[in-house]
Amino acid sequence: CIRDRVKTGEAIGKTAVWAANRFNPVTNSPSAPLKTQSMLASFAPSLMPRAAVHQGIAAGMSVLAADLVASAVDVGIRRLVPGTAPLSVRLGARAAVAAAGLAVSRIPEDDDEPTAKASVRSAGQLAAAGAIGGMIYQTSIAARQRFPAKSPVRPIIVGTAGLGAVLVYSGDLLKQRQSVIKRWTDDDKPATLGASIGIGLGVATVGRGIGRGYLASRRSMSGYFGPAPTTALVGRLLNDVIWAGGAVSFYSSVVGLIARTNEKIEPAYSKPPESEFVSGGPKSIAPFFEAGLQGRRFLTDVVTPDLIESTLGEEAVAHPIRAFVGVNSDPLYPSGRSEMMLDELERLGAFDRKYLLLVCPTGTGWVDQTMIESAEILARGDIATACIQYGRGPSFLEVQKVHLGRSQFRGLLWGVRERLRGMPEDERPKVLVFGESLGSWSSSDVVMHQGIAGFDHYGIDHALWFGLVGLAKWSKTGMRQGSSDLVPEGTVGAFDHFEQYEKLSEEERKKLRAVIVDHDNDPIAQMSFRWAVKRPPWLDGGQRGRNVPEGMDWVPIITFVQIMVDAMNAMRVVPGQFKSFGHDYRGDTAHFVHAAYQLDAVTDEQMEKVIATLKQLELERGERIKNTAAEASEAGDAPKRTDRPKRKRVGIYLRDRTPMDADEPAVEITPGDAPGELQ
Numbered sequence: 089c090i091r092d093r094v095k096t097g098e099a100i101g102k103t104a105v106w107a108a109n110r111f112n113p114v115t116n117s118p119s120a121p122l123k124t125q126s127m128l129a130s131f132a133p134s135l136m137p138r139a140a141v142h143q144g145i146a147a148g149m150s151v152l153a154a155d156l157v158a159s160a161v162d163v164g165i166r167r168l169v170p171g172t173a174p175l176s177v178r179l180g181a182r183a184a185v186a187a188a189g190l191a192v193s194r195i196p197e198d199d200d201e202p203t204a205k206a207s208v209r210s211a212g213q214l215a216a217a218g219a220i221g222g223m224i225y226q227t228s229i230a231a232r233q234r235f236p237a238k239s240p241v242r243p244i245i246v247g248t249a250g251l252g253a254v255l256v257y258s259g260d261l262l263k264q265r266q267s268v269i270k271r272w273t274d275d276d277k278p279a280t281l282g283a284s285i286g287i288g289l290g291v292a293t294v295g296r297g298i299g300r301g302y303l304a305s306r307r308s309m310s311g312y313f314g315p316a317p318t319t320a321l322v323g324r325l326l327n328d329v330i331w332a333g334g335a336v337s338f339y340s341s342v343v344g345l346i347a348r349t350n351e352k353i354e355p356a357y358s359k360p361p362e363s364e365f366v367s368g369g370p371k372s373i374a375p376f377f378e379a380g381l382q383g384r385r386f387l388t389d390v391v392t393p394d395l396i397e398s399t400l401g402e403e404a405v406a407h408p409i410r411a412f413v414g415v416n417s418d419p420l421y422p423s424g425r426s427e428m429m430l431d432e433l434e435r436l437g438a439f440d441r442k443y444l445l446l447v448c449p450t451g452t453g454w455v456d457q458t459m460i461e462s463a464e465i466l467a468r469g470d471i472a473t474a475c476i477q478y479g480r481g482p483s484f485l486e487v488q489k490v491h492l493g494r495s496q497f498r499g500l501l502w503g504v505r506e507r508l509r510g511m512p513e514d515e516r517p518k519v520l521v522f523g524e525s526l527g528s529w530s531s532s533d534v535v536m537h538q539g540i541a542g543f544d545h546y547g548i549d550h551a552l553w554f555g556l557v558g559l560a561k562w563s564k565t566g567m568r569q570g571s572s573d574l575v576p577e578g579t580v581g582a583f584d585h586f587e588q589y590e591k592l593s594e595e596e597r598k599k600l601r602a603v604i605v606d607h608d609n610d611p612i613a614q615m616s617f618r619w620a621v622k623r624p625p626w627l628d629g630g631q632r633g634r635n636v637p638e639g640m641d642w643v644p645i646i647t648f649v650q651i652m653v654d655a656m657n658a659m660r661v662v663p664g665q666f667k668s669f670g671h672d673y674r675g676d677t678a679h680f681v682h683a684a685y686q687l688d689a690v691t692d693e694q695m696e697k698v699i700a701t702l703k704q705l706e707l708e709r710g711e712r713i714k715n716t717a718a719e720a721s722e723a724g725d726a727p728k729r730t731d732r733p734k735r736k737r738v739g740i741y742l743r744d745r746t747p748m749d750a751d752e753p754a755v756e757i758t759p760g761d762a763p764g765e766l767q
Contacts, residue, residue: 102240112247113254115228119158121221122214124254126154127288129646131261133639135609136654136670137271143262143279144287146653151288152295153645161185161218175230182219182226189216199625206622210644255281268637270669272660302331339485347480350380350415350452356712357384364436366390366410371435374428379414380477382453386412389457389709391464399465399701400694408464409436409472415453415480422492425476426499430507438472439507443685444517445473446504448497448531451486453477456524456554457709458666458674458702462681463520465698466690472517476500483526484655487559493530498546501534505547520685521551525612525671528553529560536561539574543601551602552684554673558615568604584608584634585668586676589683603684608633610671611654620648635669663710664703678702 110116113124130150131143138146169181192212195205237243259281266278306327313323360376361369366387368376379387393404411432413425438444445463449455455475464471478493479486501519508516523531532553535542543551556563566572568582578596582604583589589597606613608626616624623642626633658671668675678698682690690698 109243109247111251113250115225118162118222118225119155119218121224122154122158122217123151125217126150126643126646128254128258128261129641129643130288130650131258131265131284132641133265133268133637134650134654135611135614135636135640136657137266137269137276138279138653138657139277140279140283141287142653142657143284145291145656146650147284147288148291148295149649149653150646151292153649155292155296157214157645158218158221161215162222165219165222175226178226179223182223186216186219186223189213189219197623201622203618203621206618210621214644255285258285264639265637268639270635273662273665276660302327305331343481343485346482346485350382350480352381353377354381354384354713356715357381357388359388361387361390363390363407365407367412367432367436372411372432373435374411374413374417374432378416379412380416380453380480382449382455383412383414383475383477385709386410386455386457386460386475389705389712391461391469393469395701396465396469399697400468400690401697402468405468405470406441408467408469409438409441410460411436411438411472411474412455413476415477422478422495423499426496426503429474429476429500430503433472433474433504434507436472438474439511439517441470441472441517443467443471443520443687444504445471445520445522446497446500446531447473447475448493448521448523448527449475449477450524450526451479451481451483451489453479456522456673456677458677458706459522459524459554459681461702461705462678462698463522463685463687465701466678466682466687467685468688474500478530479526486526490526490530490533493527494533497531498534501546501548508547518549518685519547521548522553523556524554524673526557528555529557532556532560532562536565536567537574539567539572540576540579540601541574548601550600550685552680553602553604554677554680555610555613555671556604556606558613559617562604563613564616564618568606580604582606583680586679586683589680597683598686600684603680605673605676605680607635607668607670607673609635609669611651611658612671615651615655617648619651620645623647664707666699666703674702674706 112120114120117123127147127150130146134146136142165181165185169178171178189212193209193216195209195212197206197209262279262281262284271278306324309323309327310320311323313319313326363369364371366372367374368379368384368387376384376387387410390410391408393407396404411429413429413432415425417425417428419425419428433439433444443463445460447455447460453475460473463473476496478496479489501521504519508519521531523529531551535546535548538545542548553562556568558564562568565574567575567580569580578599579601581589581592581600581602584605584607589603592600608614614624614626619642621644624647625631626636627640627642627647632638660670661672666672666674666677673680678695681687682695
């Protein structure tokens with residue numbers, strides 16, 4: 089019995105020692121120091137507030153990135169100096185790599201330097217960090233072998249103390265980031281340390297498991313085809329093809345699953361419009377039920393002349409026109425949808441309006457209603473809007489569809505240009521372009537090789553882009569900043585907020601052809617692979633952008649991971665709360681629409697009323713979405729629910745009001761947010 093207890097105690101002690109060594113944040117592996125540093129960096133301030141899931145993903149991805157870099161450095165050194173070499177030789181090799189890496193990392197940095205040069209400098213910095221981590225690991229292993237612990241106490245204390253110190257410091261960093269980054273709303277639940285660490289551990293474990301599975305299958309495939317270099321290469325290539333095919337299939341399945349929401353018909357948006365000025369109406373050839381969820385909302389929640397007159401206090405010139413062609417509309421090929429839109433514009437009378445606004449939507453077909461409503465009110469209704477859907481899923485899952493959106497938009501622009509050439513010059517509508525997020529990428533790519541000359545080629549008068557994606561050609565080539573030869577001086581303006589635009593002279597404002605609004609802390613607009621190897625200008629001390637926290641610093645690769653995770657939480661739409669923060673541009677929308685398109689003048693009082701109307705419209709739109717099931721039950725359009733009380737709508741929607749409804753109450757706004765918009 090005593091022997092059994094002794095054996096049990098020894099087993100427990102060995103397990104405790106193994107766990108302490110395994111979770112030691114500094115000496116558990118050659119990559120441990122770099123992984124720990126990267127995990128801590130993920131808790132530091134970044135561009136966006138985070139819930140536990142976002143913080144955990146950032147921590148897990150940062151650890152995986154550090155593990156990949158440090159392992160690559162260690163494998164490279166081991167090929168030159170095997171593990172059987174004397175300790176002094178192993179340490180000397182790593183010291184030499186660290187010294188060389190530090191020397192390379194001191195290459196002078198320039199603002200306009202090529203990405204290749206920045207990559208070399210960052211590679212040196214990462215190689216030095218990986219080599220130093222290997223030195224720490226090799227030294228700790230040698231110390232354990234030379235001075236073995238006589239009991240489990242020492243390794244347990246050392247490992248536990250190291251892990252505890254890292255957790256305490258992580259908690260301090262988490263508190264610091266939460267104190268300097270504004271939350272979207274006071275009701276948002278901030279990330280907790282325990283949940284973030286747990287999720288991060290899960291992400292890192294899954295990532296390592298996938299990596300080990302890939303390497304194991306590659307070894308098996310190479311062994312199956314034989315040891316010869318040629319046959320082994322065939323095995324590896326076949327393994328890559330199998331894994332790539334599996335990844336594509338999984339990705340497509342996820343996109344298809346999420347995209348099913350585009351097929352959902354909301355009861356409150358299930359009735360085709362009766363207006364002759366919108367798609368799906370009496371004059372339209374574009375089927376209402378093929379417009380998708382976002383398209384049906386766009387075609388239902390329209391601005392009327394009565395609303396324009398009550399907002400501006402002056403008579404509307406015309407009824408706004410809205411045309412929308414869904415991705416499911418026949419014919420299904422891109423040029424066919426462009427041709428269908430041109431026919432639709434003709435049928436709806438769009439070419440009789442003063443302005444023709446061509447909009448490229450986001451991945452789901454989402455159109456910024458606040459922006460469209462601003463343009464329609466400020467143009468006094470003398471405007472027609474056209475939009476062609478090209479995807480069904482959220483933008484971050486539809487990046488591969490940018491070329492499709494570009495192709496459709498180019499066909500629409502060219503068709504409009506040819507149609508206008510047949511009209512007297514003084515009767516032609518002004519052609520305006522708008523895109524937000526992925527829509528800005530697709531629409532701007534049409535003229536990515538021509539710049540402002542492309543505006544003249546396609547007959548574009550003015551363009552307005554919100555949250556122009558950092559990966560777009562206009563961003564990567566410097567055209568966004570006006571630093572390209574394709575952009576004549578003064579024709580393009582990039583702004584973080586409207587006060588910057590107001591500093592321009594009247595002459596400078598009239599010269600602008602393209603206005604780009606990118607918030608300094610919008611991770612979608614700032615996303616660029618370049619920031620994985622080079623410090624962004626908006627992180628420089630003297631040029632730090634608005635709403636970019638002071639505690640945010642640049643770390644090779646990790647900063648890019650931070651931006652990528654922040655992009656997942658870049659926009660939180662709260663109906664009626666217009667902000668100028670992250671990927672939310674509603675705070676300045678009305679002002680930029682009026683300025684960028686150089687619309688007829690309005691007074692300050694009128695602009696205030698426009699903004700108030702926009703907020704009320706959004707509140708009512710959110711209420712309409714929340715109450716959609718109850719409204720459908722009242723109309724008998726959907727099965728009645730007996731397990732919840734029926735919510736009765738009180739008042740008249742602002743968009744439905746006429747002068748005869750002046751004494752009727754407004755729609756009652758109930759507690760709770762409408763479901764978030766998927767862009």
